[in-house]
Amino acid sequence: MAKSAKQGIIIDAALEVFRERGYADARMADIAERAGVSYGLVYHYFGSKEVLFEIIVESWWNELYAMMEREVASSAPTRDKLVGIIEFFLETYGQKPNLMSIFVSEVCRSSVYHTEEGLAQFMKFFGLCEKIMIQGQESGFLSRDVPPHHLTYIFYGAIETFISVMVLGKVPLTRRRQERAMNAILQVFTDGARAR
Amino acid sequence: MAKSAKQGIIIDAALEVFRERGYADARMADIAERAGVSYGLVYHYFGSKEVLFEIIVESWWNELYAMMEREVASSAPTRDKLVGIIEFFLETYGQKPNLMSIFVSEVCRSSVYHTEEGLAQFMKFFGLCEKIMIQGQESGFLSRDVPPHHLTYIFYGAIETFISVMVLGKVPLTRRRQERAMNAILQVFTDGARAR
Amino acid sequence: MAKSAKQGIIIDAALEVFRERGYADARMADIAERAGVSYGLVYHYFGSKEVLFEIIVESWWNELYAMMEREVASSAPTRDKLVGIIEFFLETYGQKPNLMSIFVSEVCRSSVYHTEEGLAQFMKFFGLCEKIMIQGQESGFLSRDVPPHHLTYIFYGAIETFISVMVLGKVPLTRRRQERAMNAILQVFTDGARAR
Amino acid sequence: MAKSAKQGIIIDAALEVFRERGYADARMADIAERAGVSYGLVYHYFGSKEVLFEIIVESWWNELYAMMEREVASSAPTRDKLVGIIEFFLETYGQKPNLMSIFVSEVCRSSVYHTEEGLAQFMKFFGLCEKIMIQGQESGFLSRDVPPHHLTYIFYGAIETFISVMVLGKVPLTRRRQERAMNAILQVFTDGARAR
DNA sequence: GATGAATGAGAGTTCATTCAT
DNA sequence: TATGAATGAACTCTCATTCAT
Numbered sequence A, B, C, D: 001m002a003k004s005a006k007q008g009i010i011i012d013a014a015l016e017v018f019r020e021r022g023y024a025d026a027r028m029a030d031i032a033e034r035a036g037v038s039y040g041l042v043y044h045y046f047g048s049k050e051v052l053f054e055i056i057v058e059s060w061w062n063e064l065y066a067m068m069e070r071e072v073a074s075s076a077p078t079r080d081k082l083v084g085i086i087e088f089f090l091e092t093y094g095q096k097p098n099l100m101s102i103f104v105s106e107v108c109r110s111s112v113y114h115t116e117e118g119l120a121q122f123m124k125f126f127g128l129c130e131k132i133m134i135q136g137q138e139s140g141f142l143s144r145d146v147p148p149h150h151l152t153y154i155f156y157g158a159i160e161t162f163i164s165v166m167v168l169g170k171v172p173l174t175r176r177r178q179e180r181a182m183n184a185i186l187q188v189f190t191d192g193a194r195a196r
Numbered sequence E: 001g002a003t004g005a006a007t008g009a010g011a012g013t014t015c016a017t018t019c020a021t
Numbered sequence F: 001t002a003t004g005a006a007t008g009a010a011c012t013c014t015c016a017t018t019c020a021t
Helices: A002-025 A026-033 A039-046 A047-072 A078-095 A097-108 A116-138 A147-170 A176-191 B005-027 B028-035 B039-046 B049-073 B078-095 B096-105 B116-138 B148-168 B173-191 C003-024 C028-035 C040-048 C049-072 C080-094 C097-107 C116-138 C148-169 C177-190 D003-027 D027-035 D039-046 D047-073 D078-095 D097-107 D114-138 D148-169 D173-189
Strands: none
Touching: A002 A039, A002 A047, A002 A097, A002 B005, A002 C040, A026 A039, A026 B148, A039 A047, A039 A078, A039 A116, A039 C097, A039 D039, A039 D148, A047 A078, A047 A116, A047 C116, A047 D114, A078 A097, A078 A116, A078 A176, A078 D173, A097 A147, A116 D114, A147 A176, A147 B148, A147 B173, A147 C040, A176 B148, B005 B039, B005 B049, B005 C080, B005 C116, B005 C148, B028 B039, B028 C028, B049 B078, B049 B096, B078 B096, B078 B116, B078 B173, B078 C148, B078 D078, B096 B148, B096 D097, B116 B148, B148 B173, B173 C049, C003 C028, C003 C040, C003 C049, C003 D003, C028 C040, C028 C148, C040 C049, C049 C080, C049 C097, C049 C116, C080 C097, C080 C148, C080 C177, C080 D148, C097 C148, C116 C148, C116 D148, C148 C177, C148 D114, C148 D148, C177 D047, C177 D148, D003 D039, D003 D047, D027 D039, D039 D047, D047 D078, D047 D114, D078 D114, D078 D148, D097 D148
């Protein structure tokens, strides 16, 4: 239907504008213009700037949760699950750099997202990640010396910083870069940075 | 550089307001009111909202660089340097939670800071961190398998996520929490999360 | 003039919405939704919000004039004519409370209706009322001490206030209330409020 | 102080614009322009269009209540009290035609004022008026045949219609007109319109 | 130094209306 | 006849900033 087409175009335009200017500086007029539609149509479909932003963020969280839940439920070894998570972030950056950039710049910590609900989303994600760490500890892969939520923070922090640096530097993701990032995170997280 | 007392009061008020509402939503009138001065005075001293924000951010970067440069120059073993860096972040969170919160929410990735200059600040910090990693590799403490800038991302990402979680959850920093965070980051970064 | 059923439904919806929200705050979308039709259809039939409102108001004036002209032409005693007029307002309130409410709230004095034409409508009504007052003076029923247009204002003002109070208080019209209102207006208007 | 001066100028401008265009069609830009001040200053002082309007309406109600309470408390004969009330409305029309016009067009019945609070204001006024009617009945001046609230409606309705006609017709109030209106209302209300 | 009245560009949002289907 | 996607002018309100005192 034509309806979804225009909606999709507006969402894409919003992704671009939110990435370029940030939520606060993004103007609805920019988004409309970028989408090639009138002012009012954005409101016709999305009601407000806030709703438009939330729809975008929601879609991100949903993808993220879906992936995490798949990994939690999977019977693969923990190491593969960690690989899956890193891969998800890197591939999303490759395929939807705008979405990833908005996540990193406007959601992760931004005060824009400092609401009860924003916190809850994060906690849900961390909870799922923690489950995987617990699975890893129970399977004997991960050490029990470090609490699983701390493992989560370190693991996730590593990924996020890699992504952030790419976002900030507007670095394109090559196959080679992806592999090196994956190896670095995985190796340090599992075996440490210490020379042997 | 003898700031008048009023200047300090305004800076403190700005720290609070920027933390509570974020840069975009913070109003100069709020800051003036919080400081108990007229808002003409804020302009008298700081010229603009942007300048006021930058002065705050600048002070953060300067403290951070000073610490990093001390560590780089120090002849202590790499492990102690890493401890020093983690300690700096945790202690700053404990003593200046507003500043730390602004750094995490408004500077780290926020589009507010997506300028050439913002990127440069980060790169300078990463550069200093990388030096320490190189020192570690050269001293034989850190493995050469992982490039030093990747080590930087992983190490810093871990710290930042610990801080972020505390900021988001408005968690007070107890001695015990500080120690456990320190141990977790250090242990995983150096020896990995894998069970032995 | 064979209105389609849809037209009637739209008019009824408009009556409700105009009463509930007033002309200025009534949205065409509300009216369409209330009527259960698309808002294109409202335009198809009525062209604009203003026209839709005017059709409603017009219908009121036409009913009012028709009644007034009957009374003017009638050979009944003046007292009966006054009774007829009061009855008309009270019965219309009972049967078409929305219409009456709109008249009282949006037409009587509202700036919405402060046009040359709005004034003319009122003047026409007052003119007809004045004729009856003159008939009353000529028949010897009403005193010649008060000019007929002043009699008109006092008589109509009494009715309008009774109606307004019911509209404002959303008071349902019982038989008993109707009688008491009728008696009060009639008695005071003809014989005065003074004790005898 | 200069402060109050500007505030007064803005209020006066608002009175004019609200009268000319009605609340809904009045634009804040018009009011600012009329007052010869900037856009923002109106907001600086009054916060919103609604507040500005309410301040105006409030001032009217306060004057009205003050007068009514004086009359209720007075030991003058009821007839003089009625004269006082009529005089108040007529004189206010003469001296503050804009205020009176707004009251008649935007407050009396307008849906603008169809709120719980609007109703309450009216009821308070009617209550005070009723007290005077009761005093009149107790002193033997007014008949007990008609309930005092009905007397109120008839008396007030007469005044309001006189005022409304002048407002609608933009009729200036001459001494002579004032006297004739006073006499007409008083005579009909007390002694009736019937010939003797 | 200190105040806060005054400014006005600019943003989000509303909603009557049009028109292709 | 009927729909509702699409338009855009118009409006309220915000808030960084200026400046006379």
